[in-house]
Amino acid sequence: MLAISVDNLTVEYRRAFSKPLAAVSGLSFSVEAGEIVGFLGVNGAGKTSTIKAVMGFTPPAEGRVSVFGFEAGSIQAKRKVGFLPExxxxxxxxxxxxxxxxxxxxxxxxxxxxxxxxxxxxxxxxxxxxxxxxxxxxxxxxxxxxxxxxxxxxxPELLVLDEVSSGLDPIGRRDLRKVLNEERERGTTVFFSSHNLGEVELLCDRILIIHKGKLVVENKIEEIRDSVDSLEEYFVSVVEGHFEPTLERAA
Amino acid sequence: MTQTVRICSAFTRTSFLEMIRRKDFYAIGILMLVMVAGAGTFGFFGVRGLSVFVRDVAFTAIGLFSTIFAVMASARQITEEISRKTLYPLLARPITRWQLIFGKWAAAWVISSAAFLAFSVIGIALLTVFSVPVTAIFLQYLILKIIGLAWLCGLTIALSLYATPAAAITLSLIICFGSSACGRIVLLANADHPMSTFGLNVAYSLLPHYDYFDLGAKATYAWPMIPWWVIGALLAYSALHGAAMLLLGYVRFRSQPI
Structure with missing residues (x-):
């Protein structure tokens, strides 16, 4: 069963006297019930906008988001979700x-x-x-x-956590891992964003990497471990490989 | 229905705890106490016939400070949740945005009424100390003010969803005090200019009127009680107008990205 289903999601922010700013465009992915999925991306990639759409805080400009088959933000969906804001x-x-x-x-x-x-x-x-x-x-x-x-x-049957390890010391991060592992054993689905890639590597079954509002990687953590030394190395290579104005940045 | 009552009671309880732990409630109370006590002390210097003056100061201070308190408390109900990012865990619960607005309004109304009653108790205690009598109309003053605070909290919460908290506070206070000023202008308008008098009358009837709920002047001059049907009519005015304000706020908030 799908815990989260995101289909062709576009999230836009309206600005006075100018075109709407698309934070996320044409994003599609799904999360199976019972999975722990890490949602990664650089600052401004569209992670929080996607999470807000999953929670129903921001209505999609296009596309559809559902949680356990219910429309995101509906009372039925909210009954099944626990949310930690950044x-x-x-x-x-x-x-x-x-x-x-x-x-x-x-x-x-x-x-x-x-x-x-x-x-x-x-x-x-x-x-x-x-x-x-x-x-x-x-x-x-x-x-x-x-x-x-x-x-x-x-x-909750689904935990949505935005920047979950923000502000936590090493003891706090260890305790968090313990709590999330207990939740995994209980069968809870966890979808979280974090900049702490070590944390993600230890916890996740699968990762999604979003860049400039588009999904660029969807992979199992085991497959990543087989191909590179660390998730950080993988993340940097993926993200830098997708930077279009590479020369501009170097200059 | 039960769920909405539970939501209102949860917001009211936490707002009440916040009220008694914040400093502004005490600061306003002390300021009011100083004003009324200051007016009452004239009697110690041999000035006689001060009853009306002291009552005027007391009712003006109670009305003014409870209005300011209500506006401030209402303006921060939702905006503070947004700025602290705690609106997210609230809206992540199985509640609707309308229930959130209604719960926040109920909380603002209850704590504003509690603050008003506390200020009134201080005022009456001081009037008793200075041997200034209060007549039966004071009871109607209390009831009508609490009804008016319901309307005022609705107006301020609605404005806070369209403007910044500072702008919502300013606009609410302008509407509160400006509506009574507009009434006075209508009375003073020159009858030789029927068009301007007509325009002022239209503006007066369109403006929301917080001054309808103020029996302070009548209580000051110890008028007899007003007919109860007037209170009933004002209750209906407050309920309809307040609900319209909350609906206006909801129209903005229901699909607003947060």
């Missing part, structure tokens, strides 16, 4: 416990199950001790851990 600054006047309570209420989790689930998740991401401290007293890494906890709240 560097969200959770309300500085709330504690992690209160923040999680808000998201649990919005998700429809209530009763004794809510408290148990929240504490369990805060323990899993390693910020349970800080549950009653205000968010403004937490470091960037701790806020990222809180973000991961809120994404896991509804026991």
């Amino acid at each position: 560097t969200a600054m959770y309300s500085p006047y709330l504690t992690p416990l209160e923040t999680m309570n808000l998201y649990a209420d919005l998700h429809g989790i209530s009763g004794p199950e809510k408290k148990v689930r929240i504490i369990e998740l805060l323990e899993r991401v390693g910020i349970c001790e800080k549950r009653n401290a205000l968010n403004k007293q937490l470091s960037k890494g701790m806020l990222q851990r809180l973000g991961i906890a809120q994404a896991l709240l509804g026991s």
Whole structure:
């Protein structure tokens, strides 16, 4: 079964008195249920725009995006997805416990199950001790851990994580790998973007590389390992090979 | 329906916690206390017959500061979520954008009403200290102001979806205080120029009117209570106008890329 299906997606941003800017054009790919897929690209390649379309935050100018067969952004699709945005600054006047309570209420989790689930998740991401401290007293890494906890709240079948390891120290990254591996064992599909290629290599079954809004590589991580020494080497060669104005850049 | 109530209650609870942890609520409360206390202390210097003056200062301060608080609280409900990037995890939940707007409006209305009641308690406590009597119309003043705050929160949230938070605050305050000024201009207009009087009357009826909800002047001069049907009519005006404002905000927000 397909967890994500992106068909001929074009995402455009309208600007006053000028042509719309296409962040993504004609993008097609799919993610099978249970897979862990890394979504890679240089800054401005169109990763976040694609993720926003998958979440239904940005309507496609063209094409179709579906999540488990439901239209992206529909209530049915949202019930199955957990989402971590890139560097969200959770309300500085709330504690992690209160923040999680808000998201649990919005998700429809209530009763004794809510408290148990929240504490369990805060323990899993390693910020349970800080549950009653205000968010403004937490470091960037701790806020990222809180973000991961809120994404896991509804026991999602699909996790969409944008720049998942942003702000995390080596211990945080190790803990994140543990959490994602546990989710893999539970059968959760994970679709994430990251600039940390070591992380991607350790976690992913498959990678997609997007460049200038177009998909340039879709490959299994094992096949990449067979052909080059590291994912970083592979990524750089792919991306630089697709830079059209090579001489201009050199100049 | 149950889901919408749950969403409203979740947003209200967190907004209330934020309100009591922010400094602006206390700063506004202290400023109001200083103003009313300052007016009341004239009595200690032998000035007599100050009841109307002190009531005027108290009701003006309560009305002014609760309006400013409501506008500020409403303008940041959605825009702050956007700037902090926390709108994404909110909209990733199984809720619609309309439910988000409605929940945020409910939260803004409840905390603005709570702040207004807190300011009123301070004002009444000071009036009691200065032995200034308050008549029964004060109860209607409270009810009508809370009804007016519902409308005001709707207007500001809608404007915040079209403009920056600063512009939304400015526009809301201009509409609040400008609508009553427009009423005065209509009254003062020269009847010898029927066209300009007609134009002003049209503008007056088209403008949203926050001044309809203010019984401060009547409470100051200890008028008798107004008929309850007037409050009922204003409740309907607030509900219809406020809902229209929220719908206007939703039209903008429903397909807006975020």
